[in-house]
Amino acid sequence: MRDVKLSSKYQIVIAREIREALGVKAGDRLLVVPRGNAVILLRKPKKYSKAIAGMGKDIYESNYLNKERENWR
DSSP: OOOOOOOTTSOOOOOHHHHHHHTOOTTOOEEEEEETTEEEEEEOOSOHHHHHTTTTTTTSOTTHHHHHHHHHO
């Protein structure tokens, strides 16, 4: 955990080890996500479709879609 100071222009400096862990460099875009009294920084994906591909892969059982389609008939 790093301590940062908010400047008079409401800016912060992200420490080198954090930038390296995120894989960001000057000019990259970040997403800032407020969560209660915390903030989460995420590297903004170049393509959201690639970033979320496969996220729901194991949510449903293997034949779920076929069962749903049967219920529609």
